[in-house]
Amino acid sequence: MRVERLLPEGKALVRQDGLETVVDISLVEHAQPGDHLIIHAGYAIEVLDSAEAEERLKLLDEAGARDKRPDSA
Amino acid sequence: MSSASPERALAAPWLEEIRRLAGSLDREVRLMEVCGTHTVSIRRAGLRSLLPENVRLLSGPGCPVCVTPAGYIDLALSLLDQPDLVLATFGDMLKVPGASGSSLSSRMGTGRLRILYSPAELPALARAGARPVVFLGVGFETTAPTVAAAFLQAAREGIRNLYLFTAFKTVPPALRALLADPESRLDGFLLPGHVSAVLGLEPYRFLEEPGGLPGAVTGFEPLDLIEGILALLRQIAAGTHRVENSYPRVVRPGGNPRAREVLAELLEPEDALWRGLGSIPGSGLRLRPPYRALDASARFGLPPVWNSEPSGCGCARVLLGRLEPEACPLFGRGCTPESPIGPCMVSSEGSCAAAFRYGEVRA
Numbered sequence: 001m002r003v004e005r006l007l008p009e010g011k012a013l014v015r016q017d018g019l020e021t022v023v024d025i026s027l028v029e030h031a032q033p034g035d036h037l038i039i040h041a042g043y044a045i046e047v048l049d050s051a052e053a054e055e056r057l058k059l060l061d062e063a064g065a066r067d068k069r070p071d072s073a
Numbered sequence: 074m075s076s077a078s079p080e081r082a083l084a085a086p087w088l089e090e091i092r093r094l095a096g097s098l099d100r101e102v103r104l105m106e107v108c109g110t111h112t113v114s115i116r117r118a119g120l121r122s123l124l125p126e127n128v129r130l131l132s133g134p135g136c137p138v139c140v141t142p143a144g145y146i147d148l149a150l151s152l153l154d155q156p157d158l159v160l161a162t163f164g165d166m167l168k169v170p171g172a173s174g175s176s177l178s179s180r181m182g183t184g185r186l187r188i189l190y191s192p193a194e195l196p197a198l199a200r201a202g203a204r205p206v207v208f209l210g211v212g213f214e215t216t217a218p219t220v221a222a223a224f225l226q227a228a229r230e231g232i233r234n235l236y237l238f239t240a241f242k243t244v245p246p247a248l249r250a251l252l253a254d255p256e257s258r259l260d261g262f263l264l265p266g267h268v269s270a271v272l273g274l275e276p277y278r279f280l281e282e283p284g285g286l287p288g289a290v291t292g293f294e295p296l297d298l299i300e301g302i303l304a305l306l307r308q309i310a311a312g313t314h315r316v317e318n319s320y321p322r323v324v325r326p327g328g329n330p331r332a333r334e335v336l337a338e339l340l341e342p343e344d345a346l347w348r349g350l351g352s353i354p355g356s357g358l359r360l361r362p363p364y365r366a367l368d369a370s371a372r373f374g375l376p377p378v379w380n381s382e383p384s385g386c387g388c389a390r391v392l393l394g395r396l397e398p399e400a401c402p403l404f405g406r407g408c409t410p411e412s413p414i415g416p417c418m419v420s421s422e423g424s425c426a427a428a429f430r431y432g433e434v435r436a
Contacts, residue, residue: 027218038267041219042190043218045219045271046325048323049323052321053322060082067079067081
């Protein structure tokens, strides 16, 4: 879930798949708009590490591209 | 392997290496996950059928509802004998039978049972009236900080009618117990993703000591699980046992210090009784002395919890990886998610429920 906006009292407005909801971010006080949060029972418990997430996406892109080559096994 | 997606393309060489490593080992390799969400993900993805015959995935005591002793349900039900008391719980506790056979669902419609999505709802629920509100604290280190945050907020607001009936459990002491159990015969642990997001890697370091086992903190996507299994097989083949982080996009080595701080403000370790594993030192969480007045057990004079298994139910052995769900004589024959006999079939994260919903045949 992506943080849209920080709200008072340790809350944030988050969005996923076009739906908006409010979650408690008092356990991840450094969360900022644009961060992706890991949510458990209405509380953010961690902020996704964007560099690590992009590393995985890069691996997927490379694997997908490799697989599309006509000579791929 | 035909590759309909980048995920499959990325998984193919990993699965190939898993097959090669497993082939080089020439014996059965027993890997245990200790996380209900892993249990469901593995079954839903049909992962077991992708693995070599000699690699066995076992579900350990990672479903919080399943490891909660039956006596806890009876005690929770007995709280409703208190006039006007409101019991608040996550929905997955509703259908779990107590030792008496009754479940909380039998009290639906009485207006005294509140099903919560989030502990954040607790302060408002308690503020809404003078009635005592007791929250059933069931879960691991992922859930406990969220409940602690809600209780601390209520305390700051001066709310005095909110109580905790704790059955919280912590994962590392259970791993120690499994490590010491000669019957488990495990070769490695897929360590829980979200519990580890809170704990970090340090609480698992005992796995690196002599007599320890390989461990890999693992995420929940099929690719994550394949990556974690590969990490364990590489260690097993190399004869090492380290704690690895195969889920670095979520789990920091130091975990979430703020979540642990909030947890430790409200709760402290105590010995706890697990279904299947019995009493494990330091594996539960009780209220710290400044907050003991919030303890439902003391406030309402509850006796200690006890274990009791429904007749013929294999849940306790399933939780230890000693019995495959499908091998339980009740599985699908009298015990189904619609009509469960034991908690492993009740909780959506239970090994038996996952096996029933996503039943697969090995290739």
